[in-house]
Amino acid sequence: MHWNIPNILTWLRILMIPLFVGVFYCPEGDLPEHMRNLYATLIFALAAATDWLDGYLARALNQTSSFGAFLDPVADKLMVAAALIVLVEFDRVGAVVALIIIGREIAISALREWMAGLGKRQSVAVAFLGKIKTASQMVAILFLLYYQPVGAIDVKSIGSLLMYVAAFLTLLSMAYYLKAAWPQIREK
Template structure:
């Protein structure tokens, strides 16, 4: 079903992508390309990204709770996730907040595993490469890293000191890239028996 509640939330997530990306390039906010975005732009983009990320959890929950799962929703949901992550990483590369190699690892893995899952589904073996715990951990670390790198500015915690969001974000995105490779190896290993038959 294309127009049930969970699927509409997935469409909303896709529609939020140009909004959070556009915040960095809006003439009044951004000035000339190459300058560092203002704190207000960072906060707005981060907030929109968080809302988009929350719809990812919410649409899955509602699909199960309302019993509105559909093959179209199952197709669209990961597409929306990958578009959101890829868009964020491209913006972060543009503003020199994350390295191109790290972004290529993460985006490349998403494309490769999506293709693998589609192929395995065609072979009737999609469950063999279903979402594993390492994939969930990778996603959690990756999303937190992106949020911190979008926000960028340090947070003054008063007596607790200064929370260096950019430093923590840099560490987490490298950890996410490592987990990305690890999870890709896990899924490839799971698919290997079927691959050897071809």
């Protein structure tokens, strides 16, 4: 493994996961609920920013590596899965929605690895639909972590709506990737 700035940022994102989860389990007397929500939201937002930043820096500094290409999506999926599990635990997201999103991430990751083994990884490269799914999912998670109204904005309702949109787009993008891989699946 190469120790470069992008890989260090990715490792930091992974190390933020226990901190992120731990915030929610601080005793109420030590950290009131609205502060737990705020801190968890800020940690998740920082993790999302490092996700963008490590990719940008890897390209800008010409520090891309096969290890970084492997670790970055793993860090993303771990952070999102941790957030969804916490949101299910605190009854802010339904378990079925969380299972759809986490299950799709695992299935598509496995599909991409299998396709890479066949030398056809490009046929299941990230599509625009996947990017829209990720954006709606990240905003939904941020809103559901914060959970309290911001002025007249009902963060909870908007976050819930966006999470359902993300779940729908999750299924749609999974169908897209499976369709792209179908000729190789049928052949094998």
